[in-house]
Amino acid sequence: MVVMSLDPKIADRLKRNSDGLVPAIAQQYDTGEVLMLAWMDDEALHRTLTTGRATYWSRSRQEYWVKGESSGHQQWVKEVALDCDADAILVKVDQVGAACHTGDRTCWDADVLEPVVGERPQ
Amino acid sequence: MVVMSLDPKIADRLKRNSDGLVPAIAQQYDTGEVLMLAWMDDEALHRTLTTGRATYWSRSRQEYWVKGESSGHQQWVKEVALDCDADAILVKVDQVGAACHTGDRTCWDADVLEPVVGERPQ
Numbered sequence: 395m396v397v398m399s400l401d402p403k404i405a406d407r408l409k410r411n412s413d414g415l416v417p418a419i420a421q422q423y424d425t426g427e428v429l430m431l432a433w434m435d436d437e438a439l440h441r442t443l444t445t446g447r448a449t450y451w452s453r454s455r456q457e458y459w460v461k462g463e464s465s466g467h468q469q470w471v472k473e474v475a476l477d478c479d480a481d482a483i484l485v486k487v488d489q490v491g492a493a494c495h496t497g498d499r500t501c502w503d504a505d506v507l508e509p510v511v512g513e514r515p516q
Numbered sequence: 517m518v519v520m521s522l523d524p525k526i527a528d529r530l531k532r533n534s535d536g537l538v539p540a541i542a543q544q545y546d547t548g549e550v551l552m553l554a555w556m557d558d559e560a561l562h563r564t565l566t567t568g569r570a571t572y573w574s575r576s577r578q579e580y581w582v583k584g585e586s587s588g589h590q591q592w593v594k595e596v597a598l599d600c601d602a603d604a605i606l607v608k609v610d611q612v613g614a615a616c617h618t619g620d621r622t623c624w625d626a627d628v629l630e631p632v633v634g635e636r637p638q
Contacts, residue, residue, distance in 0.1 A: 404629065417539050417604075419550055426548020428541060431604040446634025470634035477623035478616050482539075482553040484624040488636050494600050501599035502606040507526065512568025512592035514610050 400440040408436065409481035413453075416483055420448060420461075420493065423472040423486035429493035430501040432459075434483060439474075446471050448487050467491040522562040530558065531603035535575075538605055542570060542583075542615065545594040545608035551615035552623040554581075556605060561596075568593050570609050589613040 400408075410416055415433040422429055432450040434442065438458060441449040445460075448469035452459040462468030469487035476483060494501040522530075532538055537555040544551055554572040556564065560580060563571040567582075570591035574581040584590030591609035598605060616623040 407627075417553060419541055419553065421548075421550055426543075426550075428543055428548075428550060428606055431539060431541065431599065443629060443631045446632050468634075468636070470636045471631050472633060474629040474631045475624040476627040476629065477553065478618050478620070478626060479623075480627065482623070484550055488634070490636060496600050498600070501601075501604070502597040504600060505529075505598040505602065507565060507596045507598065509565045509593050509596045510568045511594060512590075512610070514590070514592045514612060 400436040400443075404439070404443075404476075405436055407480045408439070408476070409479060410435070411481075415451060415453075416481060418442075418448075418450065418483040418485055420469055420485050420487050420489070422489050424488075427489075427500055428502065429469075429487070429489055429499075432461075439483065442471060442485060443474060448485050462490060465491075465495070467493065469493075522558040522565075526561070526565075526598075527558055529602045530561070530598070531601060532557070533603075537573060537575075538603060540564075540570075540572065540605040540607055542591055542607050542609050542611070544611050546610075549611075549622055550624065551591075551609070551611055551621075554583075561605065564593060564607060565596060570607050584612060587613075587617070589615065591615075 418434045420429040450459045473486040540556045542551040572581045595608040
Protein backbone atom coordinates (compact mmCIF):
# COMPACT_ATOMS: atom_id res chain seq x y z
CA MET A 395 0.00 0.00 0.00
CA VAL A 396 1.32 3.43 -0.88
CA VAL A 397 0.63 5.83 1.97
CA MET A 398 -0.44 9.14 0.45
CA SER A 399 -0.81 11.18 3.62
CA LEU A 400 0.29 11.13 7.24
CA ASP A 401 -0.17 7.75 8.92
CA PRO A 402 -3.51 7.99 10.80
CA LYS A 403 -1.90 6.47 13.91
CA ILE A 404 0.40 9.49 14.03
CA ALA A 405 -2.22 12.01 12.90
CA ASP A 406 -4.58 10.82 15.64
CA ARG A 407 -2.21 11.79 18.41
CA LEU A 408 -0.63 14.90 16.89
CA LYS A 409 -1.71 18.09 18.64
CA ARG A 410 -1.75 21.11 16.38
CA ASN A 411 -2.14 24.80 17.19
CA SER A 412 -5.09 26.82 15.92
CA ASP A 413 -3.35 27.15 12.53
CA GLY A 414 -2.96 23.38 12.24
CA LEU A 415 0.79 23.59 12.89
CA VAL A 416 3.26 21.96 15.26
CA PRO A 417 6.69 23.41 16.12
CA ALA A 418 9.57 21.30 14.82
CA ILE A 419 13.10 21.56 16.19
CA ALA A 420 15.90 20.60 13.82
CA GLN A 421 19.01 19.25 15.52
CA GLN A 422 22.28 18.15 13.93
CA TYR A 423 22.21 14.40 14.58
CA ASP A 424 25.88 13.91 15.47
CA THR A 425 27.04 17.14 17.12
CA GLY A 426 23.75 17.91 18.91
CA GLU A 427 23.62 21.51 17.67
CA VAL A 428 20.10 22.95 17.75
CA LEU A 429 19.86 24.35 14.23
CA MET A 430 16.46 26.03 13.84
CA LEU A 431 12.81 25.93 14.78
CA ALA A 432 10.19 25.80 12.06
CA TRP A 433 6.61 24.56 11.68
CA MET A 434 4.98 21.47 10.22
CA ASP A 435 1.44 20.56 9.36
CA ASP A 436 0.39 16.95 8.80
CA GLU A 437 1.55 16.96 5.19
CA ALA A 438 4.95 18.46 6.02
CA LEU A 439 5.47 15.79 8.69
CA HIS A 440 4.38 13.13 6.21
CA ARG A 441 6.88 14.37 3.64
CA THR A 442 9.62 14.59 6.28
CA LEU A 443 8.96 10.98 7.27
CA THR A 444 8.82 9.61 3.75
CA THR A 445 11.30 11.54 1.60
CA GLY A 446 14.48 11.70 3.70
CA ARG A 447 14.38 15.51 3.50
CA ALA A 448 13.10 17.80 6.25
CA THR A 449 10.06 19.66 4.94
CA TYR A 450 8.24 22.48 6.70
CA TRP A 451 5.26 24.76 6.24
CA SER A 452 6.47 28.27 5.55
CA ARG A 453 4.19 30.64 7.45
CA SER A 454 5.57 33.66 5.59
CA ARG A 455 5.25 32.16 2.11
CA GLN A 456 2.24 29.93 2.91
CA GLU A 457 3.73 26.98 1.07
CA TYR A 458 5.65 23.78 1.68
CA TRP A 459 9.34 24.36 2.10
CA VAL A 460 11.80 21.58 1.38
CA LYS A 461 14.73 22.85 3.40
CA GLY A 462 17.65 23.59 1.11
CA GLU A 463 15.66 23.37 -2.13
CA SER A 464 16.79 26.82 -3.17
CA SER A 465 19.81 27.38 -0.87
CA GLY A 466 21.37 23.96 -1.27
CA HIS A 467 21.48 23.69 2.51
CA GLN A 468 19.48 20.47 2.74
CA GLN A 469 18.54 18.65 5.90
CA TRP A 470 18.86 14.89 5.49
CA VAL A 471 16.55 13.20 7.99
CA LYS A 472 18.06 10.78 10.51
CA GLU A 473 15.49 10.52 13.34
CA VAL A 474 12.05 11.97 14.09
CA ALA A 475 10.16 11.89 17.39
CA LEU A 476 7.05 13.44 18.92
CA ASP A 477 7.25 14.80 22.42
CA CYS A 478 5.27 13.54 25.42
CA ASP A 479 2.28 15.75 24.57
CA ALA A 480 2.59 15.16 20.81
CA ASP A 481 2.69 18.92 20.32
CA ALA A 482 6.36 19.37 19.42
CA ILE A 483 8.54 17.48 16.94
CA LEU A 484 12.27 16.80 17.13
CA VAL A 485 13.93 16.12 13.80
CA LYS A 486 17.53 14.96 13.86
CA VAL A 487 19.15 15.76 10.55
CA ASP A 488 22.43 15.96 8.71
CA GLN A 489 22.55 19.66 7.86
CA VAL A 490 24.46 20.69 4.76
CA GLY A 491 26.14 24.05 5.37
CA ALA A 492 24.29 26.80 7.19
CA ALA A 493 20.89 26.09 8.71
CA CYS A 494 20.08 29.79 9.07
CA HIS A 495 19.03 32.01 6.18
CA THR A 496 21.53 34.60 7.48
CA GLY A 497 24.37 32.23 6.63
CA ASP A 498 25.04 31.28 10.25
CA ARG A 499 25.33 27.62 11.07
CA THR A 500 22.39 27.83 13.52
CA CYS A 501 19.62 30.38 14.03
CA TRP A 502 20.84 31.10 17.57
CA ASP A 503 24.42 32.13 16.75
CA ALA A 504 23.90 35.89 16.45
CA ASP A 505 21.61 37.10 19.26
CA VAL A 506 23.15 35.74 22.46
CA LEU A 507 21.78 37.25 25.67
CA GLU A 508 23.59 37.59 28.99
CA PRO A 509 21.78 35.65 31.66
CA VAL A 510 22.61 35.34 35.30
CA VAL A 511 24.16 31.88 35.32
CA GLY A 512 22.68 29.33 37.70
CA GLU A 513 24.74 26.71 39.49
CA ARG A 514 23.39 23.33 40.49
CA PRO A 515 23.86 22.87 44.25
CA GLN A 516 26.67 20.46 45.08
CA MET B 517 19.08 50.44 38.69
CA VAL B 518 17.07 47.37 39.53
CA VAL B 519 15.43 46.05 36.37
CA MET B 520 11.93 44.94 37.27
CA SER B 521 10.83 43.62 33.92
CA LEU B 522 12.31 42.43 30.64
CA ASP B 523 15.02 44.71 29.27
CA PRO B 524 13.28 46.95 26.69
CA LYS B 525 16.10 46.33 24.20
CA ILE B 526 15.14 42.64 24.25
CA ALA B 527 11.39 43.22 24.51
CA ASP B 528 11.51 45.52 21.47
CA ARG B 529 12.76 42.78 19.18
CA LEU B 530 10.97 39.76 20.69
CA LYS B 531 8.22 38.44 18.41
CA ARG B 532 5.36 36.81 20.28
CA ASN B 533 2.45 34.74 19.02
CA SER B 534 -1.15 35.91 19.39
CA ASP B 535 -1.10 34.71 23.02
CA GLY B 536 1.99 36.79 23.77
CA LEU B 537 4.18 33.69 23.95
CA VAL B 538 7.43 32.52 22.37
CA PRO B 539 8.53 28.88 22.13
CA ALA B 540 11.59 28.09 24.24
CA ILE B 541 13.77 25.06 23.64
CA ALA B 542 15.66 23.72 26.66
CA GLN B 543 18.93 21.98 25.82
CA GLN B 544 21.38 20.30 28.19
CA TYR B 545 24.39 22.60 27.96
CA ASP B 546 27.13 19.97 27.94
CA THR B 547 25.66 16.89 26.25
CA GLY B 548 23.51 18.78 23.71
CA GLU B 549 20.37 16.74 24.51
CA VAL B 550 17.20 18.59 23.51
CA LEU B 551 15.20 18.28 26.72
CA MET B 552 11.79 19.91 26.18
CA LEU B 553 9.91 22.71 24.48
CA ALA B 554 7.86 25.11 26.56
CA TRP B 555 6.62 28.69 26.29
CA MET B 556 7.73 32.03 27.68
CA ASP B 557 6.16 35.43 27.84
CA ASP B 558 8.21 38.56 28.54
CA GLU B 559 8.11 38.03 32.29
CA ALA B 560 9.14 34.37 32.07
CA LEU B 561 12.10 35.35 29.88
CA HIS B 562 12.98 38.12 32.32
CA ARG B 563 12.95 35.67 35.23
CA THR B 564 14.96 33.14 33.24
CA LEU B 565 17.60 35.80 32.51
CA THR B 566 17.81 37.13 36.06
CA THR B 567 17.31 34.22 38.47
CA GLY B 568 19.52 31.44 37.11
CA ARG B 569 16.48 29.16 36.86
CA ALA B 570 14.51 28.43 33.69
CA THR B 571 11.00 29.78 34.10
CA TYR B 572 8.12 29.26 31.68
CA TRP B 573 4.48 30.21 31.27
CA SER B 574 2.33 27.14 31.82
CA ARG B 575 -0.44 27.23 29.22
CA SER B 576 -2.37 24.48 31.02
CA ARG B 577 -2.17 26.03 34.48
CA GLN B 578 -2.04 29.66 33.27
CA GLU B 579 0.72 30.54 35.69
CA TYR B 580 4.48 30.99 35.85
CA TRP B 581 6.30 27.73 36.20
CA VAL B 582 9.77 27.63 37.71
CA LYS B 583 10.95 24.34 36.26
CA GLY B 584 11.63 21.85 39.06
CA GLU B 585 9.91 23.89 41.78
CA SER B 586 7.67 20.96 42.69
CA SER B 587 9.52 18.04 41.04
CA GLY B 588 13.02 19.00 42.13
CA HIS B 589 14.11 18.69 38.51
CA GLN B 590 15.47 22.19 38.20
CA GLN B 591 17.01 23.73 35.12
CA TRP B 592 20.05 25.88 35.98
CA VAL B 593 20.53 28.44 33.23
CA LYS B 594 23.85 28.52 31.37
CA GLU B 595 23.14 30.35 28.09
CA VAL B 596 20.14 32.05 26.47
CA ALA B 597 19.78 33.22 22.87
CA LEU B 598 17.09 34.51 20.54
CA ASP B 599 16.91 33.13 17.04
CA CYS B 600 17.36 35.12 13.84
CA ASP B 601 13.69 36.17 13.77
CA ALA B 602 13.53 36.69 17.57
CA ASP B 603 10.55 34.33 17.65
CA ALA B 604 12.18 31.30 19.29
CA ILE B 605 14.41 31.05 22.36
CA LEU B 606 17.18 28.55 23.05
CA VAL B 607 17.97 28.03 26.72
CA LYS B 608 21.01 25.95 27.56
CA VAL B 609 20.63 24.55 31.05
CA ASP B 610 22.03 22.10 33.52
CA GLN B 611 19.02 19.79 33.98
CA VAL B 612 18.70 18.00 37.30
CA GLY B 613 17.22 14.54 36.72
CA ALA B 614 14.37 14.07 34.27
CA ALA B 615 13.26 16.99 32.12
CA CYS B 616 9.98 15.27 31.20
CA HIS B 617 7.01 15.01 33.53
CA THR B 618 6.76 11.32 32.55
CA GLY B 619 10.11 10.68 34.24
CA ASP B 620 12.01 10.36 30.98
CA ARG B 621 15.21 12.33 30.63
CA THR B 622 13.84 14.22 27.60
CA CYS B 623 10.33 14.73 26.23
CA TRP B 624 11.28 12.94 22.99
CA ASP B 625 12.40 9.62 24.45
CA ALA B 626 9.11 7.72 24.22
CA ASP B 627 7.44 8.46 20.88
CA VAL B 628 10.08 7.77 18.25
CA LEU B 629 8.82 7.55 14.67
CA GLU B 630 10.34 5.57 11.81
CA PRO B 631 11.36 7.91 9.02
CA VAL B 632 12.88 7.06 5.71
CA VAL B 633 16.49 8.01 6.40
CA GLY B 634 18.13 10.48 4.03
CA GLU B 635 21.75 10.34 3.02
CA ARG B 636 23.80 13.37 2.11
CA PRO B 637 25.25 12.89 -1.39
CA GLN B 638 28.96 12.10 -1.32
